[in-house]
Amino acid sequence: MSTARRLKARHVAGSAGLYSTATVFAVLFLSPLVWAAFSSVHGPRASDGQGGFGGANYDRLLHYGAGFGTYLGNSVAISAMTVAGTLVVALFGGYAFARFRFPGKNLLFLTALAILMVPHPTILVPIYTLLGYVGMQNSLTGLSLVLIMFQLPFALFMMRNAFEGLPRELEEAAQLDGCSSFGALVRILMRAVMPAMITVGLFAFLASWNEFIAPLILLTSGTKFTLPIALVSLRSGEFGAIDLGALQAGIVVAALPCLVLFLLLQRHYVRGFMSGSVRG
Structure with missing residues (x-):
C-alpha cells in the first residue's frame, strides 16, 4: 500500500x-x-385515560400555582435584565480596563475577579439585608442586579481580553476621522468584539435562567417566583403526591430556550470564547 x-x-x-x-x-x-x-x-395522566399521547400534563402545568405563565414571565424578565445589564457594564468596563490607565486599575480588576472565589450562597443573606435598606427586597429588579454582580467577573475578563486582542490602530484611525473614544467604541470596536459579547450574553442568560438559590432567598412573594422555584415546588408535591407528568412538561419548557439559544449562537460562542481567552 x-x-x-x-x-x-x-x-x-x-x-x-x-x-x-x-x-x-x-x-x-x-x-x-x-x-x-x-x-x-405519554401516559395515563398525559392523555387523561389509560394510556397513549396527550397534552394534559402541559394543561395542568399551565394552571399550577399562580399560573405557569407568571413564573415563565418572571424568569424571562429577570434573564433579560441580567443579560442587558451584564453586557452594558462588561462592554464599557472591559474597554476601560483594556485601553485606559487610571490609579488602582489592576487592583480594581483583581477585586472584581475575586468575586469568583466567594461562594455566592454565603453572601446572599447580607445582600438580602442590603436590598432591604434600599427598598428592593422581593423585587425582580433587585434580583437582577445581584445576578449581574455574580456575572461581572467572567464578563469583565472576557471583554477586557477581547479588546486587548484588537489592534489600537482601529480606534486611532477612527479618532483621526473625528470620533471620540465613545464613538470609536460604539461604531467600530463593538462590532469587532461582537462574538465575545454574544458569549457573555449567553453565559448570563443561562446563569440567570437556571438560578435557584438567589431567587429562593431574595424573593418572598409567590407571584414573583421564577421557573426553577416553581418546578421545585411542583416536584415537592402536596401531601407527598408528586405530579411527575407535569414536572416532566416543566423540565421540557425550561430546557428548550437554553438548547435553542445555544444551537443558534454556537458558532459565535466558539469564536467569542477563543477571542476572549487568547490575547493577541
Missing part, C-alpha cells in the same frame, strides 16, 4: 472514531431531555 493510501486510511479511521465518539456523547447528553419530552406527552 502506498504512503498516500495509508495516510488516507488513517485519516478516515481517525474521522470515523471522532464522529463515533461525538455521536455517543450526543446521545448520552440528549437522552434525558428526549425521555422527558416523551414522558410529558
Whole structure:
C-alpha cells in the first residue's frame, strides 16, 4: 500500500472514531431531555385515560400555582435584565480596563475577579439585608442586579481580553476621522468584539435562567417566583403526591430556550470564547 493510501486510511479511521465518539456523547447528553419530552406527552395522566399521547400534563402545568405563565414571565424578565445589564457594564468596563490607565486599575480588576472565589450562597443573606435598606427586597429588579454582580467577573475578563486582542490602530484611525473614544467604541470596536459579547450574553442568560438559590432567598412573594422555584415546588408535591407528568412538561419548557439559544449562537460562542481567552 502506498504512503498516500495509508495516510488516507488513517485519516478516515481517525474521522470515523471522532464522529463515533461525538455521536455517543450526543446521545448520552440528549437522552434525558428526549425521555422527558416523551414522558410529558405519554401516559395515563398525559392523555387523561389509560394510556397513549396527550397534552394534559402541559394543561395542568399551565394552571399550577399562580399560573405557569407568571413564573415563565418572571424568569424571562429577570434573564433579560441580567443579560442587558451584564453586557452594558462588561462592554464599557472591559474597554476601560483594556485601553485606559487610571490609579488602582489592576487592583480594581483583581477585586472584581475575586468575586469568583466567594461562594455566592454565603453572601446572599447580607445582600438580602442590603436590598432591604434600599427598598428592593422581593423585587425582580433587585434580583437582577445581584445576578449581574455574580456575572461581572467572567464578563469583565472576557471583554477586557477581547479588546486587548484588537489592534489600537482601529480606534486611532477612527479618532483621526473625528470620533471620540465613545464613538470609536460604539461604531467600530463593538462590532469587532461582537462574538465575545454574544458569549457573555449567553453565559448570563443561562446563569440567570437556571438560578435557584438567589431567587429562593431574595424573593418572598409567590407571584414573583421564577421557573426553577416553581418546578421545585411542583416536584415537592402536596401531601407527598408528586405530579411527575407535569414536572416532566416543566423540565421540557425550561430546557428548550437554553438548547435553542445555544444551537443558534454556537458558532459565535466558539469564536467569542477563543477571542476572549487568547490575547493577541
